Amino acid sequence: MATEAKPAAPTEDPVKLAEFEARCDRGETIEPKDWMPEKYRRQLTRMMSQHAHSEVVGMLPEGNWITRAPNLRRKMCLIAKVQDEGGHGLYIYCGTETLGTDRAELIDQYLYGTAKYSSIFNYPTLTWADIGVIGWLVDGAAIVNQTMLAHASYGPYARAMIRICKEENFHKRQGYELCATLARGTPAQKAMVQDAVNRWWWPSLMMFGPHDTNSPHSADLLRWKVKQKSNDDLRQRFVNLTVPQAQAIGLTLPDPDLKLDQATGDWKFGEIDWSEFNAVIAGNGPMNRERIAARRKAHEEGAWVREAAAAYAAKHQPAAGQAA
């Protein structure tokens, strides 16, 4: 399919646009062949493909520890989790393709173009405790976001999210269990998990994106019911859920300003270092270059497999190739 043109302000038929927005307001599900404004298609393609890329690149920091898992149980859990993340990427690519862009092109935009992925995967996994903290905090934050997206107005996205949410609870629980185990272990183990929490806490809060006042795409996505809650609301929900979980296993969160607001029941937290966030988004996080290099290497070294399978199919089952 042709590369999508990017007109600055697509002019839409005002009647169709009003009808479409009324459908969103009524909470109806938008399906692939329904009429939709070009901007909805573009925003969703960007958001969903970014999400899919994140799932796939997310396999790297955890995959880093598979060979060094301390026992067979943990190793099996970690392999299963990393495999799930690959599956999540595929669910979302499949949903994104229904908007009219081939997966090959989406992956191309990511590996050789300007497509982004979640900032969180540009941090290194320095110790085994990072594996627990990623499951607990990073998957925990993803669950808060994805639970909302399971109600997104675009049917294929919402359905992919429902499938993903069913699997994420395993991810979070195995991580939390790992953290709890280390937290009641030797002083060295406890120090290791506390250090991992200290390093991952703020990047986890950044996963929800910029403040609402500073989030360029938020207004459209909220108006069209792709998102139902703002970045700041989701972040607050995550903090409220996580503070008691940290307390329960005797770990602290690295924020001197963290305190319970009795009136609202919210845990108030300090200001995020947005300069760090912006640097990571701009490609200057600790692991940006390694991540993209590892993904390109995997993609390029797998090329012969894709080509061989296609050649085999063409030789033995010529009918199958006519499908798409």
Next chain:
Amino acid sequence: MSTGPNGVGEWPLWEVFTQAPGGKPHEHAGSVHAPDAEIALQNARDVYTRRGEAVSLWVVPSGAIVASAPGDAGPFFDPGNDKPYRHPQFYKTPRGVKVF
């Protein structure tokens, strides 16, 4: 295999249907790319049935599916929409009768 802007090839697309245990009907799960039917089935198994979600899998070349068009959803489904007498609520039963 279609070729993307930088020579990136992509296998054909297949729609995946899974049947849950317990005599449920097959339901659309999503899609996979695969060069042939056999690999489509294997990919579908790995992507959509990692937790015993299915006892049966169908994969269908996406291009083989014929779908109703959203534009004429109204008129197309009309014959089913104006016949309230097809629903049990259309019929009155005497007050106090519980068998219904």
